[in-house]
Amino acid sequence: MKGLSFSIDSHLGNVSLVAVAVNRICVQLGLDDLSAGQVELCIAEAATNAIRHAYHGEPGHTVVIALAAGTDQLNIEVSDSGTPMPVEQEQRLLYGTQAIEFQTTDRSSLSEGGRGLQIIHDLMDEVSYVRSGNMNRLIMRKQLVAPEMERA
């Protein structure tokens, strides 16, 4: 298992830097461009959530993005020491939700936000959330190779 971690200040302008870096690392690890972009998106959503919700948009706090790559999977942890994730948000992350269902013809029913955790749920192979001590740990796993295709 090899890995590295990035530590950024809780400023939204820092999120793209680490997200782009993770994208390139994913390509190096063998993910195709679309999958690497999906991991980049999940990192961006998770780090943005940490800054906006756990730290309430305040700079001066730390968000850590840690990567650990095995032969067939990439484990990613985004952690912060801010406000815990509310239960309903955790449910959305873990199980997805039908809450984003909408009438496409009724624009007033469209929500401007609240899609980040659903996106992570949909794009990652496995997600979990742990509150340990004063830390929030959002843990994601992405398969690096398709085992069936590898054997063939």
Place this chain on the structure above:
Amino acid sequence: MRFEERKIGDVFVAKVLESRIAADIAARFKSDLIEYVTNGHRKFVLDLSEITFIDSSGLGALIASLKVIGDDGEIALCGAREAVASMFKLTRMNKVFRMFNTPEEAAAALF
């Protein structure tokens, strides 16, 4: 934010000249789009072809703009790259916005 503005026939076309529409610039993106609407552009084309990355905050800005326009206006999108198009599909926003390959096709649909 930077946009390239032009007209195709009578249809206003704004091309986004940023490669990333993420949380750090989403508020500005939203206010710029709403400014187009308040300046009278109730049906216009937004060219996304320079964008390589959009997150949920960027999508939120587009949705906010659409809500300001109301039910009788439209933002037609064009030129979405694979990563951007897949984001719209994932969030089902491809059912909310009409998406076209080229500005000309989008403008023709609004004309």
